[in-house]
């Protein structure tokens with residue numbers, strides 16, 4: 001069993017850390033929020049007094065932070081960077097969704113000091129984090145991937161080696177851009193059908209059994225009442241926030257700009273989520289984008 005420093009115990013990181021505790025690892029938990037730390041400690045985690053305290057003597061460090069600036073600040077550029085305090089043979093697994101450019105910077109700084117740092121963003125949401133069924137998209141060397149795999153297996157079901165450093169974030173940006181396109185397209189079609197007299201459940205079933213079938217229709221229907229367990233049937237509470245989808249689409253657009261990859265559908269989806277966000281819906285689940293199409 002390993003000693004794991006876990007930093008960032010929010011909606012995702014909290015349950016991920018708890019799964020590591022339940023698997024028998026020693027988890028030294030740190031977050032800026034004492035309440036978030038207390039939740040992990042109540043399940044058997046060890047309270048770390050600081051980020052430095054969490055990583056000193058750790059075999060692995062897992063970070064689950066909001067954005068690239070937090071990751072870069074914590075490990076490399078902050079007042080007391082953690083790269084100064086980790087063990088030489090540590091493997092740092094950053095599961096935050098951040099830009100690939102920051103990953104390259106942080107991984108290069110790590111390599112220069114002989115420290116292992118990999119990107120391993122996730123898909124599967126808070127439900128997947130709690131159930132330990134996340135998909136991990138990993139950017140790492142073969143040896144780093146092999147070393148990380150037993151730890152990731154505890155928190156996820158599908159562990160993919162996407163390629164070298166940064167490849168995990170590229171895969172994540174592509175996936176979430178496609179998800180945004182599918183959710184807006186599904187909302188558009190459902191709204192048009194309903195405005196033309198169809199029952200949303202009947203139309204959903206028809207499209208699910210036809211060539212329009214997609215993930216939103218299968219497990220995440222945006223129309224309230226069609227799918228009992230979907231956020232749409234719970235006033236769009238829980239799930240994956242519009243604010244986070246908007247952030248992810250920003251990362252995808254940066255990537256499209258830097259690589260001159262045409263992404264007209266992703267760009268349109270981002271514009272729609274932006275409008276939906278400025279209408280005050282940033283805290284709702286992203287399937288609430290359906291509201292943008294509906295008569296108010």
Ligand code: NAD
Nearest residue numbers: 008009010011012013031032033065066096097125126240
């Ligand atoms: P969150 O806001 O709930 O949690 C982030 C946590 O990081 C907070 O508890 C915050 O206090 C802590 N934090 C910030 N800076 C810190 C620092 N310097 N030191 C210690 N702790 C610090 O966010 P979340 O929903 O858990 O998302 C985390 C990451 O996972 C994001 O990059 C997000 O895009 C990604 N993600 C989220 C979901 C989802 O459904 N929520 C799904 C996939 C990926």
